[in-house]
Amino acid sequence: MTTELQTKWLCSESGFDSHDSTRLFYRIWQPLAVPAGQAQKALIFLHRGHEHSGRIGPLVEQFGFTQDWAFAWDARGHGNSPGERGDAPDFQTMVRDFDSFINHIQHSYGIAKENMLIVANSVGAVIAATWLHDYAPRVRGVVMAAAAFDINLYVPLAKPALRFATCFKPDLFVTSYIRSSMLTHSAEQAKAYDADPLITKNISARVLLDLADTAKRVVEDAQAIDAPVLMLVADKDYVVKQAPQKQFFETISSTLKRYVLIENCHHAIFYESESQAQQAIQAAKDFINECYTKDLLPLSHYFKADTLSQSARQYQALQQGKLGGALENAFYGMQKFMLSHLGKLSNGMRIGLEHGFDSGASLDYVYRNQAGGRLLIGGMIDRGYIDAIGWRGIRQRKAQMQQTLSDLIQQYPAGQPVRILDIAAGGGRYVLETIKRFQNRDIEISLRDFDQANLDQAKLLAERLQLKNKISYQCRDAFAATSYPAEEDAYDIVIVSGLYELFSDNVLVLASLRGIQQQLKIGGHLVYTGQPWHPQLLMIAKTLNSHRGQSWQMRPRPQAEMDALVASIGCKKIATQLGIAGIFTVSVAQRDAAVPVLSD
Known part of the structure; x- marks a missing residue:
């Protein structure tokens, strides 16, 4: 621990009970000097995949917000938190863990979400983006460094192969191909990475695939996110692809957003050589200061989102028949024809055709989850119908x-x-x-x-x-x-x-x-x-x-x-x-x- 950390923050360790009562580990940096009457603020750090909160201390010091709290967790299956290394029930569990972590900080330390700012790297950035999309917290902003929306697996057909393999071995693990030299130009940082006993190279194939599916969903629907976002993108990133990061940035609805491409930079942006790391940290500091000068969107902003938003524009295009190409429309036209004829053999489809597929009668039938229909094929059609996602x-x-x-x-x-x-x-x-x-x-x-x-x-x-x-x-x-x-x-x-x-x-x-x-x-x-x-x-x-x-x-x-x-x-x-x-x-x-x- 450096002198700066010792003299500016009181450093401690603790744990919190997540949504399923699993107790996860985290670290706290409590500011020793806070101006009287000022609302407490906090930086919440999310580490990269494979890593842990023990590597965050230097970042707290380099960011230098000496009057603010800082927190960093060990994600489930990482560092000092429980679970098999690199594993979790699924990726969404980790997102829900993070929501529990934020709620714990709010209730235990009295820091409002409006005064929290998230700093997330790689897989941590995908956790943060998914959390923004799915839970819609009113946080001050998010810094995303080298967001792992699409990981370079290099092996041809790697994802389909993993999906096939997990059908036979659900607990399959894969070992990361990443070497420290692919993460940073800094020999010192590479040496520290290689020597860290808490860094794990394994990751559950199930979690890896769920991460990929979730990231794809969040990038495609990024318009739902309107929190302030800074994206730090590495120019020479061998780990994750750049295009989905750009797509995410261009799609989000945030009125305050920044995209910073750092030249000659590898994946571990905050742990790069001094010039690249300092560029990233300075951009983050400037963004954080800007976030706190602007008010969050008022609640009334959302009242007219049904007509003045990206989701409203998409809905209008749907109503006007502007979505979908000729082949898609022809395919769906054939589906509708088949539904109006063969669909009547299915009990569920027959109810939908008569009362509406969104009706209470349809929902009650779906709730019962008991397939039925005329002739053998009717029951088979019905089972496929009520098993739709x-x-x-x-x-x-x-x-x-x-x-x-x-x-x-x-x-x-x-x-x-x-x-x-x-x-x-x-x-x-x-x-x-x-x-x-x-x-x-x-x-x-x-x-x-x-x-x-x-x-x-x-x-x-x-x-x-x-x-x-x-x-x-x-x-x-x-x-x-x-x-x-x-x-x-x-x-x-x-x-x-x-x-x-x-x-x-x-x-x-x-x-x-x-x-x-x-x-x-x-x-x-x-x-x-x-x-x-x-x-x-x-x-x-x-x-x-x-x-x-x-x-x-x-x-x-x-x-x-x-x-x-x-x-x-x-x-x-x-x-x-x-x-x-x-x-x-x-x-x-x-x-x-x-x-x-x-x-x-």
């Missing part, structure tokens, strides 16, 4: 919703009544099945839907489950102000699931949220779902019909936009869960004060 995501969303609702109920004292409202319940399956497990609790439920047929189905399900709770069934429009009478008793938990994803118009969503504000208790919880992106938007729009009798055209609403709309009614997000491929999210927000409605 979107429907698998819907079932996972149901499980996450039920677990979230269960966890919230258990937070209330056993003798305290709990009032729950679902504003667009459909068949009410996930609520009623969850309540079945709490028959010893005083729980009152209100199920609302605009379609009386859905409420009738919910009533039949409640009877089959033999629920003892007081349940009311209210035929109401979730977007009408009259559906939320102020004279009704307030609710402890309000649920809105699978509704806002179907409507691009933020005026409608805000009207609904303002109604919810009237009926949600101070301190109560709002559980809401989102659909930040979908890999099959064009196919769905060209082949499937909605409950309104039109083609099912969707505008995925970025998580940052959805969270801002919720925050506008005084509800602060406290948690988000991701589904398969990041298509769906389940979030919880708490109403923490009687906040006046923001005008649009």
Whole structure:
């Protein structure tokens, strides 16, 4: 430890419990001098793949923000954190670990996310980018150095070969081909890298492939990211490709973004020879200072994102038939023809064709996950239909919703009544099945839907489950102000699931949220779902019909936009869960004060 670190920061070590109770290791640099009355700020460092937080100390010193905190973790399977070296259940687990780490810092050290700035290198930069996309934190900014959006594997067909191999050996590991001389021109830094006993050369093939898939998704949908971003790109990087970094930079919606290409620089940008490292660090310092001179985007910025954003422009192009080439459109036209004829052999497709593939009836069928149809082929078609990635995501969303609702109920004292409202319940399956497990609790439920047929189905399900709770069934429009009478008793938990994803118009969503504000208790919880992106938007729009009798055209609403709309009614997000491929999210927000409605 250098004298600078000893005299400017108090250095210590600790651990935090991640989302699955795995305790991960991290290091703390606490500033010894902080001006009175100044909000605490922090730099959060994410190390490269294979590395650990022990290599971050010199960076804290070189960045030189002596009045700010600094934190660095050892990712799962790295350094002093547990797990087989280079392994994790999947890449998304590491992203969720990082979200847990940030929440731990916020709660344990009293540093607001708005005053945190992330510095991430290589694989760490992909963790940070995915976190920005999927969790939409309102952080001050992110510095990404040599982001590993596409790793140079050099071996022909390496990824397909690894996918094939993991079918037979799921716990397959690969050894990195990277030598220290490929990372840096600095002989001193190369020697330190080679001598470090905590650096591992192994990585799980499963994690490597999941990293590649996630990075591709995030780069393709980078428009959803609007946080300030500095990209430091190495001119002679043998480890990762430059083109996806440029694509990511050009696509993000950030009003403050910088792209700095460092000449004659290898992959380990911060550990390069002095001239290259200093250029990178100076660019980062200038960017960090600039981030703190600018305000974060106001919540009202997102109110008109349905018409003034990249996602809105994509949606308009979809509506106008400008997406997709001639061959694609011909293929989807053939699919639609086959659906209208052979699709009727499938029970699920028949329900979708009759009621709409986004209808409550369709969702209830998908939830049951029991394939059926006419003739043998009908059942086979139906199984393929309900196993589509979107429907698998819907079932996972149901499980996450039920677990979230269960966890919230258990937070209330056993003798305290709990009032729950679902504003667009459909068949009410996930609520009623969850309540079945709490028959010893005083729980009152209100199920609302605009379609009386859905409420009738919910009533039949409640009877089959033999629920003892007081349940009311209210035929109401979730977007009408009259559906939320102020004279009704307030609710402890309000649920809105699978509704806002179907409507691009933020005026409608805000009207609904303002109604919810009237009926949600101070301190109560709002559980809401989102659909930040979908890999099959064009196919769905060209082949499937909605409950309104039109083609099912969707505008995925970025998580940052959805969270801002919720925050506008005084509800602060406290948690988000991701589904398969990041298509769906389940979030919880708490109403923490009687906040006046923001005008649009």
